[in-house]
Each structure stands twice: as structure tokens, then as C-alpha cells.
Amino acid sequence: MSTLIERQPGGRHSIAIETTDAAHYAATRRRLSAAQRRWLSDSGFEAAAGTFALVSDPAGKLVRVLVGIDPSDPLAALAALPCALPEASYHLAAEGVLGDAALAALGWALGAYQFSRYRQPKRAPARLVVSMAERQQLAPLVEATAQVRDLVNTPTEDMGPAQLAKAVRQLGKTHKAKVREWVGDELLEANFPTIHAVGRASHRAPRLVELSWGKAGDPKLVVVGKGVCFDTGGLDLKPSDGMRWMKKDMGGAAHAIALAGLIMQAGLPVRLTLLIPAVENAVAGNAMRPGDVITTRAGLTVEVDNTDAEGRLVLCDALTYAAEQKPGLIIDFATLTGAARVALGPDLPALFSNDDALALVALEAARKVADPLWQLPLWRPYRRMLDSYLADFANAGASRHAGAITAALYLERFVPADIAWLHLDTYAWNDTDRPGRPRGGEAMGLRAMFALLQDRYAR
Incomplete structure (x- = not known):
């Protein structure tokens, strides 16, 4: 968070950043000297979104930065600047055309992220001066996003099931929460057979990690995250290009851990349970086989049609256990299906819910905080695609149609209809570098869910 610094009376000098666009650029130029206008013309700056120009005084000292923006996307307005501008302190000028300064400051902080576990950053990011209130509002969101990115970016050798459990224990220690684990054959003894x-x-x-926090009289909330630390596909082995980035298959767990941290840091009046089923889907002589039948914690039998449809298997026992606690709401995050990416692309997490009114609230929360979601339907006639000839149903089927929907329908069988449920099928990854969205692990839907919970459980 050192990239966002609080405004201090008599503190260090900061350089003004003035946002503009094509519609307001003429007015922006009129506030500048003739020499500065000539410099802008010679440099070719015309206030196109994503461009900036450095403006100096007659002595050659940098005094202002002009930034071309798209006013409809304040989150991206400043996101490319922290590692592009000279290392100095900056502030937003009042003359700019930006509407939501807090969202722009958040974009700045997200754009300053660098994953430094294995190599030193090339440079320190520039700093943006904000008010104390803005920094207090934004700091938890920036830190939670960085936590998701760090967890997902870490290779599996350093982020296996035990290390993922350690992240939960550290979170519990920070917030004085209770943490327990079921490891290895303890899962069978405690009736978590699919994990x-x-x-x-x-x-x-493999293991299931549970964190519990909150007061007895508060409403019950359960957050679940898919923690497949690496996914080979099992005996239905993935091809090399499909396996290359499967360290990110615990992205759902990373989101759930970060959301739990936000909830506890904010002191939301809930009884929180965080559930992280953490596994590697590996290949060995004792690996589950296509055609095996597993009796789940819920007592439903599942035929393993495809060992690469493993995420729904680890989640179904966790969701059953979540429902046994009779919460008012269950939220799960999972990097579950490639079909969701085919349908919506990499930037839009698919949202499913058994409560349409709640889904609308979630979509509105996502819009307000510029953390987009897109609802897909639980189209129940597609349940037939998971039919099995010898078990209650299968974990996958022969059809490639509606893969994200059929995965969500599989999970829905383990959530009672009277418990509100939100399921996010999220990519948790940026394939390329973009302003505010560096290549690698990414938080998608995290801020939307926190905004929803803040509104739902406001005192």
C-alpha cells in the first residue's frame, strides 16, 4: 500500500495529474502556457484514452501530468501510471474530468502490483497522494487483491495443500479465529470421501481446512473456495498446453481466503465459516479412475465420468458440510470450467444462484464497484446431461454443451433450496498485461462479493 500515501499538511511536494478527454482537451490546453501548448502539439498528445504527457515549467521541472481517459471507466484511468511515471509523488488535480476519484485511486494501486517472490521488481512504483479516508477505504481491497494474486502466482511446489492451509491458519491467527483441518485418511473418517x-x-x-469466526447471535455465512493446487487432469490427463497454468486451479480458494479476511477486518456482524478443500489432482496407482462410483457426504452416488472434472467433486462435500450448518447464505468461488471462459471470455466471472433476487443484488453490487459479473442460468432440464446408468448421476457427460451450467447444476444438488447460494465460476487469471491487470493471478468477483456482504449485513 506504499503506492497510496496520505495527504499530510506541509508534507512532501506532489505533482498534479490532470485527467482529460477529447471533449475537454481544448479547455485543458487553455490553462497552460504557450510553451506548454506547443510542447503538447509537438509531442502528438491529443488526450486519447490510455495516453499521458509530462508538462514542465520554464525551468524544465515536471509540474503536471496530463492523462487521457475514458470517463466511463474510472478504474482504468490511472492504472497504467505507477510504473510508467517517474518515481515521485502525485495527486489528482481538481480540474480533471474524472468522476470517481476513489475508484481511480484503486486502479492506480492495482496497477502498482508486482509479484516479487522470485525476482526483484525493476523499479518502485510512483506514489499517489490521497486523503486519509480514501486510504482507509481502499487499503483492505488493495491488500486482499494482492493476496489473491500472490497465492495464485506462486508455483505449486511452494503452494500445495499444506501451504494453502497455512495461509488459512495465518488468517485465523490475525483475526483470532478458530481453524481446524482434516488431513489424509481423516477425511474418510469424517465423511469427506470426494475430497x-x-x-x-x-x-x-488432501485436506479440508475450516476457519470459524464471529458471535453466536449473528447470521451464519459460509464461504467456500476450490483449492485444487495443481490439476493434471488425473488419469484423463490434460495435454501439456492445458496443464501449463494449472497452478492457478486454486484461484477459488485464494478468493475465498481473501474475502474472509475482508469480512473479519471490517468486523461484519456474521458468524463466518471459511471452507477450503485443498488437494492436488495427480496421477498414481491409487488415483480415482473413470467409471468409479463415489458415495458423497450427502449420500448421493456419483459416477466419475471424467477425472478432469474434479473441482465439483472437492466442492460437493464442502457444500454439503456448509449446508449442515444451516447458514443464511453460501458463497463459493471456483476456477471450475473452461466452458465459462468460452461463453464469457476471461474477464467476466459467471454467476449462478438459486435465488434470482439475490443474483440481481449481486450484479448491482458488482456494477457499483466496477468488478463485473454475468449471470448464467441454472437451466434444470440440462441435468439430463449428467445422467448415469448406475449411479444417482455423473460428474460430467458426453456432451460439450453448456459445460458451465451443468457444472453449476451438479453443485446445486448439494445445496438445499431453502439456503441462498451464490456460485462464481471465475478465471482468476490475466493472460496478458493490461493497465491495472498485470499478467498472472487476478481477483475477479472479490470486490463485488464484499460489497454485497457489506450491504447485506450493514449494522
Whole structure:
């Protein structure tokens, strides 16, 4: 958070950043000297979105930065600047055309992120001066986003099931929450058979991690995250290009951990349970096989049609356990299906819910905080695509149609209809570098869900 600094009376000098666009550029130029206008003309700056120009005084000292923006996208307005501008302190000028300064400051901070575990950053980011209130509002969101990115970016050798559990324990220690784990064969003894089945072939034991926090009289909330730390596809082995980035298959767990941290840091009046089923889907002699039938915690039998549809298997036992606690709301995050990416692309997490009114509230919360979601339907006639000839149903089927929907329909079977449920099928990844969205792990839907919970549980 050192990239956002509080405004201090008599503090260090900061350089003005003035936002503008094609419609307001003429007015922007009129506020400048003749020499500065000539410099802008010679440099070719015309206030196109995503461009900037450095403006100096007669002595050659940098005194202002003009930034071309798209006023409809304040989150992206300043996001490219922290590692592009000279290392100095800056502030937003009042003359700019930007509407939501807080959202722009958040974009600045997200754009300053650098993953530095394995190599030193090339440079320190520039700093943006904000008010104390803005920094207090934004700091938790920036830190939570960085946590998601860090967890997802870390290679599996350093982020296996035990390390993911350690992240939950550290969170519990910070917020004085209770944490417990079921590891290896303890999963069978405690009746979590599908989590065990997916993870048993790895040399690193599967586990379910539970964090509990909050006061007894507050409403119950359960957050679940898919923690497949690496996914080979199992015996239905992925091709090399499909396996290359499967360290990110625990992106749902990263989101759930970060959201739990936001909830506890904000002191929301809830009884929170965080559930992280953490496994590696590996290949060995004891790996689950296509055609195996597993009796889930819920007592429903599932035929393993495809060992690469493992995420829904680890989630179904966790969702069953979540429902046993009779919460008012369950939220799960999962990097669940490639079909969601085919349907919506990499930037839009698919949202599913068994409560249409709640889904609308979630979509509105997402819009307000510029963290987009897109609702897909739980089209129940598609349940037939998961029919099995010998079990209650299968974890996948022969059809490639509606893969994100059928995965969500699989999960829905484990959530009672009287418990509100939100399921986010999120990519958790940026394929390329963009302003505010560096290549690698990404938080998608995190701020939207926190905004929803802030409104839902406001005191």
C-alpha cells in the first residue's frame, strides 16, 4: 500500500495529474502556457484514452501530468501510471474530468502490483497522494487483491495443500479465529470421501481446512473456495498446453481466503465459516479412475465420468458440510470450467444462484464497484446431461454443451433450496498485461462479493 500515501499538511511536494478527454482537451490546453501548448502539439498528445504527457515549467521541472481517459471507466484511468511515471509523488488535480476519484485511486494501486517472490521488481512504483479516508477505504481491497494474486502466482511446489492451509491458519491467527483441518485418511473418517478421492494420488495429502469466526447471535455465512493446487487432469490427463497454468486451479480458494479476511477486518456482524478443500489432482496407482462410483457426504452416488472434472467433486462435500450448518447464505468461488471462459471470455466471472433476487443484488453490487459479473442460468432440464446408468448421476457427460451450467447444476444438488447460494465460476487469471491487470493471478468477483456482504449485513 506504499503506492497510496496520505495527504499530510506541509508534507512532501506532489505533482498534479490532470485527467482529460477529447471533449475537454481544448479547455485543458487553455490553462497552460504557450510553451506548454506547443510542447503538447509537438509531442502528438491529443488526450486519447490510455495516453499521458509530462508538462514542465520554464525551468524544465515536471509540474503536471496530463492523462487521457475514458470517463466511463474510472478504474482504468490511472492504472497504467505507477510504473510508467517517474518515481515521485502525485495527486489528482481538481480540474480533471474524472468522476470517481476513489475508484481511480484503486486502479492506480492495482496497477502498482508486482509479484516479487522470485525476482526483484525493476523499479518502485510512483506514489499517489490521497486523503486519509480514501486510504482507509481502499487499503483492505488493495491488500486482499494482492493476496489473491500472490497465492495464485506462486508455483505449486511452494503452494500445495499444506501451504494453502497455512495461509488459512495465518488468517485465523490475525483475526483470532478458530481453524481446524482434516488431513489424509481423516477425511474418510469424517465423511469427506470426494475430497479424499480427488487428492489421494498425490504425495501431498488432501485436506479440508475450516476457519470459524464471529458471535453466536449473528447470521451464519459460509464461504467456500476450490483449492485444487495443481490439476493434471488425473488419469484423463490434460495435454501439456492445458496443464501449463494449472497452478492457478486454486484461484477459488485464494478468493475465498481473501474475502474472509475482508469480512473479519471490517468486523461484519456474521458468524463466518471459511471452507477450503485443498488437494492436488495427480496421477498414481491409487488415483480415482473413470467409471468409479463415489458415495458423497450427502449420500448421493456419483459416477466419475471424467477425472478432469474434479473441482465439483472437492466442492460437493464442502457444500454439503456448509449446508449442515444451516447458514443464511453460501458463497463459493471456483476456477471450475473452461466452458465459462468460452461463453464469457476471461474477464467476466459467471454467476449462478438459486435465488434470482439475490443474483440481481449481486450484479448491482458488482456494477457499483466496477468488478463485473454475468449471470448464467441454472437451466434444470440440462441435468439430463449428467445422467448415469448406475449411479444417482455423473460428474460430467458426453456432451460439450453448456459445460458451465451443468457444472453449476451438479453443485446445486448439494445445496438445499431453502439456503441462498451464490456460485462464481471465475478465471482468476490475466493472460496478458493490461493497465491495472498485470499478467498472472487476478481477483475477479472479490470486490463485488464484499460489497454485497457489506450491504447485506450493514449494522
